[in-house]
Amino acid sequence: MAQPLTAMDEHFVHQIPEPLPNVQPRHPHWRESYFFGIHRPDALGDIVFLTLAHYPQLGSMDSLQMGRVEGVQIIGHHSRPYNGDPHTTDVGAARVRVVRPFEELHLWADPERCEIGMDLTFRARTKPYGLRRGTMRAGHEIIWDQSHMLQSGTYQGTYTASGVTRQVDDWWGQRDHSWGIRNHGRCPLWLWFQIQLPDGFLGVWHWELANGARVFTDGCWAATDGSEPVPLVDFSHAMEWVGADGAPGAFGEHGESITGLRGQCVFTLEGGRRIVVDAEGTFDRPYEPFHRGGLNQMSVRTDDGRHGTAIYEVTGSHHHRYFPDTVVEGMLPS
Numbered sequence: 001m002a003q004p005l006t007a008m009d010e011h012f013v014h015q016i017p018e019p020l021p022n023v024q025p026r027h028p029h030w031r032e033s034y035f036f037g038i039h040r041p042d043a044l045g046d047i048v049f050l051t052l053a054h055y056p057q058l059g060s061m062d063s064l065q066m067g068r069v070e071g072v073q074i075i076g077h078h079s080r081p082y083n084g085d086p087h088t089t090d091v092g093a094a095r096v097r098v099v100r101p102f103e104e105l106h107l108w109a110d111p112e113r114c115e116i117g118m119d120l121t122f123r124a125r126t127k128p129y130g131l132r133r134g135t136m137r138a139g140h141e142i143i144w145d146q147s148h149m150l151q152s153g154t155y156q157g158t159y160t161a162s163g164v165t166r167q168v169d170d171w172w173g174q175r176d177h178s179w180g181i182r183n184h185g186r187c188p189l190w191l192w193f194q195i196q197l198p199d200g201f202l203g204v205w206h207w208e209l210a211n212g213a214r215v216f217t218d219g220c221w222a223a224t225d226g227s228e229p230v231p232l233v234d235f236s237h238a239m240e241w242v243g244a245d246g247a248p249g250a251f252g253e254h255g256e257s258i259t260g261l262r263g264q265c266v267f268t269l270e271g272g273r274r275i276v277v278d279a280e281g282t283f284d285r286p287y288e289p290f291h292r293g294g295l296n297q298m299s300v301r302t303d304d305g306r307h308g309t310a311i312y313e314v315t316g317s318h319h320h321r322y323f324p325d326t327v328v329e330g331m332l333p334s
Contacts (some may be wrong), residue, residue: 008087015193021056021086027142029259031055032179034089034096036107037153037194037311039297041172044188044309046070047115047284047297048159050107052089052096056083057318063094065109065116067282068297069161072108076115088248094118102128102151103176117160120168122175126152126222129229130323131172131205133180134216136187144187144203144207144216146180150194152201152222172309174203184291185328191237193219195277197308200224202267202275210318219271231270239263239314241283241322252325258283261296261312276303279310291315292323 003019008232016024022223025028040046048067054060062079078093089096093113097106103124113116128151134143155171176192188210196200204219219232242260243249249258254334269275281298293315300310317328 001085004084006084006086021054021082025142026057028057029181029183030057031182033177035176035177035178036096036120037121037295038044038168038171038173038197039309039311040161041293041309043172044281044297044299046166047295047311048118048120048158049295050094050096050109050118052091052119052210054086056086057085061089063109064092065114065118067092067116067159067283068282069116069159073285074115074161077212078114085132093178093257107157110307111160111165115161117159117165117244119160120155120157122153122155122173125153125172125224126200127226129203129220131218131221133158134205134207134218136207137172138186141186142181143183144181146177146178147177148205150203150220150222151175152194152196152203152224160194172279174201174311184315185317187316189319189322192230192313193310194312195201195308195310197278197300197302197306198224199306202269203279204232204265206235206237208319209304210320213322215266219267221267221273221275230273232267233270234268235265237263237265239265239279239312239322242280250325251323254288255283255286255292255294261298261314275302278303279312281312287315292317292326292328 022316036050036123038048046069051064059082078091080091094109105122107120109118119218131148146154187206191206193204200223206217207215220229222229241258267275279298279300296312298310318326
């Protein structure tokens with residue numbers, strides 16, 4: 001039987017001997033996605049995120065527009081079926097356009113249809129860094145098997161919430177592009193820290209089992225001088241949740257009483273350079289009810305005197321330090 005072809009099948013882009021967008025292996029959690037984070041370089045404040053992803057087995061593409069504006073947590077969602085076009089990164093109400101690969105991208109979300117409207121341009125401030133392929137299994141089951149790239153940039157343009165349009169002028173942030181299998185609900189813990197400093201960014205992707213055993217760590221230091229990113233060879237973290245009274249907080253089952261995050265992490269780079277980062281910030285975008293934890297906007301300082309802002313994603317299903325009291329069906333054994 002003939003297989004459906006798309007316009008991209010005319011190009012030299014195939015990775016397996018089947019038409020696009022077939023993937024290997026077929027899996028309900030296979031997806032390819034963009035993730036953009038936009039925040040101020042000088043202080044904590046409004047924060048905006050845009051995602052765009054496609055799902056070959058589901059035959060659909062979707063986008064999340066989310067963040068925190070004037071202290072209010074916001075999230076919106078739009079999707080479209082492939083309808084013969086699995087490649088155009090546009091769901092109608094939101095789109096991403098690659099203007100110059102690894103240099104400039106344009107983000108747009110319709111303010112009349114999206115919870116957060118956007119008209120933003122990302123321009124690279126560092127080279128991209130490609131993480132090595134990461135895999136996690138539970139017996140024969142694939143839980144995680146993906147490739148991933150990170151890049152820091154500046155953003156220009158506007159975002160709109162509740163009918164008010166606000167200006168973005170050289171805000172910092174990052175972008176991700178990942179592809180492969182990710183069953184979020186089965187991962188006990190993953191940390192995704194993106195630290196923006198005046199001379200570059202520190203990024204890490206780190207997964208653990210519930211008892212703290214390490215599964216995967218990769219990341220880099222990427223400087224704004226155009227030099228090649230320096231790989232991360234080790235990473236440690238000692239963060240704690242913060243309650244409304246400023247005291248250490250227990251996440252509990254769903255994190256209702258958590259308002260922030262603070263603590264220290266250590267990046268060790270290839271060649272032996274060690275960077276200690278102290279951070280404190282706000283719990284801005286919970287992932288409930290889909291996953292525990294979420295996105296935190298952080299003010300950071302390094303042990304060599306640099307200051308910046310960051311996004312710390314602390315999320316997963318169950319973990320001895322961050323989610324000791326959660327009850328999740330089907331999680332990975334330690």
